[in-house]
Amino acid sequence: MGKGSRLGLALFLAPAVLWLLVLVVLPHVDMLLLSLRVRGDETRAFTLDNYVRFFAEPLYWRTFVRTAVYSLVATALTLAVAFPVAFYIAKVARGRRKGALFLLCLVPFWVSELVRTYGWMILLRETGVVSRLLVWSGLADGPVELLYNDAAIMVGLVYTSTLFMVVPIVTVLDTLDDSLIEAAYDLGGRAPAILRDIVVPHAMPGIAAGCIVAFMLTLGNYLAPTLLGGKNSLWFTQQVYDQFIVRFNWEQGAAFGFLLLTLSSAIVWLGLRLTGQTLAGSVGR
Amino acid sequence: MIPGIPTPRAVRVLHGAYVAVFFVYLFAPLAVVAVLAFNDSLFPALPWQGFTLDWFLAPGPRRVGLLHDRELLRGMATSVQVAFWVTLASVAVGTTNAFLFEQETFPFKGALYTLALTPLVIPGVILGISILVFSSTVANAVEAATGIEVESLRPSLVLVVLGQFSFITTLTTLVLTARLRKFDRSLEEAARTLGATRPAAIVTVTLRFLRPAAVAAGALAFLMSFENFNTTLFLVGSDATLPITMFVSLRDGSTPVINAVSLVLMVASATIGLAGLAAGSRRR
Numbered sequence: 021m022g023k024g025s026r027l028g029l030a031l032f033l034a035p036a037v038l039w040l041l042v043l044v045v046l047p048h049v050d051m052l053l054l055s056l057r058v059r060g061d062e063t064r065a066f067t068l069d070n071y072v073r074f075f076a077e078p079l080y081w082r083t084f085v086r087t088a089v090y091s092l093v094a095t096a097l098t099l100a101v102a103f104p105v106a107f108y109i110a111k112v113a114r115g116r117r118k119g120a121l122f123l124l125c126l127v128p129f130w131v132s133e134l135v136r137t138y139g140w141m142i143l144l145r146e147t148g149v150v151s152r153l154l155v156w157s158g159l160a161d162g163p164v165e166l167l168y169n170d171a172a173i174m175v176g177l178v179y180t181s182t183l184f185m186v187v188p189i190v191t192v193l194d195t196l197d198d199s200l201i202e203a204a205y206d207l208g209g210r211a212p213a214i215l216r217d218i219v220v221p222h223a224m225p226g227i228a229a230g231c232i233v234a235f236m237l238t239l240g241n242y243l244a245p246t247l248l249g250g251k252n253s254l255w256f257t258q259q260v261y262d263q264f265i266v267r268f269n270w271e272q273g274a275a276f277g278f279l280l281l282t283l284s285s286a287i288v289w290l291g292l293r294l295t296g297q298t299l300a301g302s303v304g305r
Numbered sequence: 306m307i308p309g310i311p312t313p314r315a316v317r318v319l320h321g322a323y324v325a326v327f328f329v330y331l332f333a334p335l336a337v338v339a340v341l342a343f344n345d346s347l348f349p350a351l352p353w354q355g356f357t358l359d360w361f362l363a364p365g366p367r368r369v370g371l372l373h374d375r376e377l378l379r380g381m382a383t384s385v386q387v388a389f390w391v392t393l394a395s396v397a398v399g400t401t402n403a404f405l406f407e408q409e410t411f412p413f414k415g416a417l418y419t420l421a422l423t424p425l426v427i428p429g430v431i432l433g434i435s436i437l438v439f440s441s442t443v444a445n446a447v448e449a450a451t452g453i454e455v456e457s458l459r460p461s462l463v464l465v466v467l468g469q470f471s472f473i474t475t476l477t478t479l480v481l482t483a484r485l486r487k488f489d490r491s492l493e494e495a496a497r498t499l500g501a502t503r504p505a506a507i508v509t510v511t512l513r514f515l516r517p518a519a520v521a522a523g524a525l526a527f528l529m530s531f532e533n534f535n536t537t538l539f540l541v542g543s544d545a546t547l548p549i550t551m552f553v554s555l556r557d558g559s560t561p562v563i564n565a566v567s568l569v570l571m572v573a574s575a576t577i578g579l580a581g582l583a584a585g586s587r588r589r
Contacts, residue, residue, distance in 0.1 A: 033405060033409070036401065039474055043436060044432075047438065050439040054442075104324070111307045114308070124332075126578065126582075130578040131575075132532035133548075135570055135571065138338060139335055139336075142350065147351065202307075236426050242535055257428075260430055261539075264437070274434065281428070299419050300419060
């Protein structure tokens with residue numbers, strides 16, 4: 021270790037430390053400190069008032085619980101929707117077909133989330149495509165409003181998370197040697213048992229990574245609840261937005277933000293613990 | 306299940322059909338947006354009224370096409386500007402991070418690496434508000450101490466760039482670190498044996514090796530920045546980026562000009578994405 025290499029280390033370390041300190045660590049510490057103050061209090065004394073208000077006001081904590089539960093459901097649905105597709109791409113499709121299908125999964129997600137959500141608005145609204153199809157096929161008597169309800173929100177949430185579930189699962193399944201599945205079959209294993217004992221355990225790092233990212237994206241989603249769920253969709257990010265932008269009560273908004281971050285981190289941590297993964301081993305691949 | 310073992314025909318057909326339905330679901334929202342950009346109607350909805358290019362070309366006043374829609378064009382220019390700086394900064398820091406995590410050893414390296422990944426699991430909304438809060442704390446402190454009002458620390462494009470940079474850098478770091486891991490360090494050592502200094506060896510040998518990954522990371526950064534909504538929402542000042550402009554007009558009821566701009570976005574992002582993939586998968 022000469023002087024030169026220590027200089028090199030410093031040069032490489034400085035941008036990373038600056039980035040993480042100034043844009044990640046300090047902002048979150050500051051947000052926590054702000055959440056412990058009350059708006060308009062010149063003494064700037066620390067207090068838990070903002071958190072007390074959260075628990076005292078049913079609208080706030082119910083929206084929080086609702087957001088958490090719906091996010092878990094959306095994550096589970098995303099896994100259910102994506103797993104068979106990921107399996108197909110990784111294990112059934114071959115050669116160019118495999119590459120093409122994988123690419124087709126990526127393309128929609130290069131487009132803005134706003135455009136994708138807008139597409140669902142056009143599909144689901146009363147004058148929309150699905151409503152027309154239902155009338156045309158005789159399944160409905162008149163135009164049906166499919167937008168502005170919880171199911172529409174769920175569709176948007178699952179859609180947004182799909183890619184982040186498919187890609188990591190395809191990646192891990194690609195590393196599963198087919199001969200292991202064949203050996204299990206030759207030894208008398210049936211499909212459900214092979215899935216349970218070989219495929220799913222092997223895919224666990226990918227499943228964990230997909231679920232963590234899907235949950236985080238769902239919890240923090242603003243567009244799908246707002247545009248597909250309408251005014252009364254009660255998503256917690258809307259409460260955060262409301263406090264920051266509409267009411268200009270940053271102290272309360274910071275408390276909400278911190279609660280959302282705590283929930284998100286707790287679920288991520290729990291997900292990693294339950295599946296025996298680390299952040300670097302799952303998301304960082 | 307897999308082609309190597311016999312599977313009942315029904316299972317195979319069902320699995321294939323499910324995958325087909327999945328891709329219909331994946332592309333249906335994009336397809337309707339694209340098709341209705343050409344519908345000769347004032348509303349982005351069925352029925353089909355005939356083909357028109359009005360939503361791209363019409364000068365107004367009844368119909369304002371994309372080429373004459375000042376707000377959307379300005380939003381697009383703003384987004385390109387923001388994405389340019391985010392791409393430049395996040396690829397630069399992603400590259401130094403790759404060297405840091407692949408070639409250097411120092412105490413708490415594992416902890417720092419984990420910290421570098423955390424922006425991926427922090428909801429974008431939270432990143433947005435935390436940076437908003439911190440930057441105004443700093444701006445207030447500067448103002449109290451010197452009396453100077455730092456405009457760029459209030460909601461502005463500078464904050465938007467910083468906010469997007471904060472998590473996009475994690476992505477570029479992952480892409481570039483993965484590439485550097487495949488680098489054979491004996492090549493760099495050979496250059497040094499032949500008399501190159503370490504900086505010279507890095508520039509002439511290692512950075513050349515990283516270039517395809519840098520292009521791929523840059524394409525990814527550009528796309529992620531251009532499409533970002535959640536973080537940007539809280540940091541944007543008077544100059545709105547395109548997704549914010551589109552969000553406002555969607556909320557207030559829109560014309561198919563939104564479809565037109567969406568179609569342009571789809572074509573552009575597919576092109577950038579494919580170019581990035583092609584660059585990233587090149588051997589050298």
